[in-house]
Amino acid sequence: xxxxxxxxxxxxxxxxxxxxxxxxxxxxxxxxxxxxxxxxxxxxxxxxxxxxxxxxxxxxxxxxxxxxxxxxxxxxxxxxxxxxxxxxxxxxxxxxxxxxxxxxxxxxxxxxxxxxxxxxxxxxxxxxxxxxxxxxxxxxxxxxxxxxxxxxxxxxxxxxx
Amino acid sequence: xxxxxxxxxxxxxxxxxxxxxxxxxxxxxxxxxxxxxxxxxxxxxxxxxxxxxxxxxxxxxxxxxxxxxxxxxxxxxxxxxxxxxxxxxxxxxxxxxxxxxxxxxxxxxxxxxxxxxxxxxxxxxxxxxxxxxxxxxxxxxxxxxxxxxxxxxxxxxxxxxxxxxxxxxxxxxxxxxxxxxxxxxxxxxxxxxxxxxxxxxxxxxxxxxxxxxxxxxxxxxxxxxxxxxxxxxxxxxxxxxxxxxxxxxxxxxxxxxxxxxxxxxxxxxxxxxxxxxxxxxxxxxxxxxxxxxxxxxxxxx
Numbered sequence: 001x002x003x004x005x006x007x008x009x010x011x012x013x014x015x016x017x018x019x020x021x022x023x024x025x026x027x028x029x030x031x032x033x034x035x036x037x038x039x040x041x042x043x044x045x046x047x048x049x050x051x052x053x054x055x056x057x058x059x060x061x062x063x064x065x066x067x068x069x070x071x072x073x074x075x076x077x078x079x080x081x082x083x084x085x086x087x088x089x090x091x092x093x094x095x096x097x098x099x100x101x102x103x104x105x106x107x108x109x110x111x112x113x114x115x116x117x118x119x120x121x122x123x124x125x126x127x128x129x130x131x132x133x134x135x136x137x138x139x140x141x142x143x144x145x146x147x148x149x150x151x152x153x154x155x156x157x158x159x160x161x
Numbered sequence: 162x163x164x165x166x167x168x169x170x171x172x173x174x175x176x177x178x179x180x181x182x183x184x185x186x187x188x189x190x191x192x193x194x195x196x197x198x199x200x201x202x203x204x205x206x207x208x209x210x211x212x213x214x215x216x217x218x219x220x221x222x223x224x225x226x227x228x229x230x231x232x233x234x235x236x237x238x239x240x241x242x243x244x245x246x247x248x249x250x251x252x253x254x255x256x257x258x259x260x261x262x263x264x265x266x267x268x269x270x271x272x273x274x275x276x277x278x279x280x281x282x283x284x285x286x287x288x289x290x291x292x293x294x295x296x297x298x299x300x301x302x303x304x305x306x307x308x309x310x311x312x313x314x315x316x317x318x319x320x321x322x323x324x325x326x327x328x329x330x331x332x333x334x335x336x337x338x339x340x341x342x343x344x345x346x347x348x349x350x351x352x353x354x355x356x357x358x359x360x361x362x363x364x365x366x367x368x369x370x371x372x373x374x375x376x377x378x379x380x381x382x383x384x385x386x387x388x389x390x391x392x393x394x395x396x397x398x399x400x401x402x403x404x405x406x407x408x409x410x411x412x413x414x415x416x417x418x419x420x421x422x423x424x425x426x427x428x429x430x431x432x433x434x435x436x437x438x439x440x441x442x443x444x445x446x447x448x449x450x451x452x453x454x455x456x457x458x459x460x461x462x
Contacts, residue, residue, distance in 0.1 A: 029457075048439045102456055107451050135247075140244065146266055152368070153457060
């Protein structure tokens with residue numbers, strides 16, 4: 001019975017960390033439409049907190065090299081999908097589905113990373129895009145809760161005042 | 162079935178029921194999310210902690226073993242963030258001025274959230290922000306409360322002593338980030354922790370609600386049975402709030418049962434630390450160019 005316990009404990013751990021990590025983000029500065037970049041070259045990975053940064057180079061339509069900085073979730077959260085500190089290294093070629101900044105800067109939020117061996121990290125969705133719940137007695141303690149205070153601010157695409 | 166096996170079975174049943182519930186399609190609040198997903202694990206991620214907590218409470222659980230009397234020892238896990246009350250009472254002019262000065266959203270340039278630079282949360286914020294990993298260590302005369310986030314701890318005196326008077330004023334000791342905490346048991350299953358003397362620099366929560374140095378914060382931890390612990394955090398701060406006592410936050414925890422099984426994986430192997438150098442790098446490389454202040458019309462001209 002102990003051996004059978006392990007998977008459910010992992011489920012519990014994933015649930016705990018998912019709640020923990022996704023509470024950070026505001027998403028209002030990112031497009032809700034994903035962009036897919038195929039065969040990009042990884043230049044650097046900043047594994048850590050508050051969120052892991054994946055930097056890569058890709059050529060645009062005119063052949064110009066673009067340097068992108070993309071943000072994945074906290075190390076504690078993305079490790080649940082199998083992404084470890086050494087799973088992606090500079091020089092690796094992979095595909096990235098990301099939500100680019102609305103202002104045209106070459107930064108974005110990672111929805112999903114697809115490695116050359118087919119492994120995928122992330123579920124493809126825009127992290128942190130969830131509505132505030134100001135009309136209820138209690139609100140989630142996520143970043144969007146700031147919208148509920150007097151003079152509160154919008155931090156997500158999905159928030160309502 | 163022996164007692165230990167029975168407990169293990171009950172634990173499995175609770176976890177499986179909870180996991181099954183969480184794997185259901187997204188709640189209505191999350192159905193507008195841009196991509197539908199059929200992977201039960203990832204459907205959890207954009208969902209609401211509030212819905213999750215409500216759902217978990219509604220799960221048809223088998224009864225747990227009784228709570229041991231006056232004992233919270235061990236590690237507990239819950240949603241990463243507490244539920245925050247939307248019924249904060251009206252504020253005094255002094256309180257409102259402080260609220261207006263506290264600008265939330267640590268990843269925006271305009272925010273002055275102390276979290277942005279990894280300043281300690283202190284009290285009462287450490288109880289409701291990034292508070293999904295909780296631990297209690299009971300010692301002679303005191304209980305140590307540990308938070309998994311940034312691996313911090315604070316002490317609660319249980320020997321009947323009183324906190325100093327006039328903390329933060331000219332005739333008293335200085336306020337501290339975690340304040341001065343004393344506790345007592347109500348019945349056999351509720352630990353009541355009262356904290357005063359909290360440095361005014363700490364925010365009450367991530368929304369930026371302030372507190373005065375004369376605030377009193379009360380945490381009530383009720384172990385309803387062996388596996389479950391309910392926390393409520395209330396605030397008395399007449400200098401800033403017009404209602405004498407109000408609930409700020411609540412959070413339900415489950416006992417980390419695999420800490421009693423040497424063959425189980427070690428819980429909490431991922432560190433959740435706020436690291437100033439990484440936070441600064443993140444702000445410069447990601448937050449600044451993405452510019453949420455402009456995207457939300459909050460850019461200072």
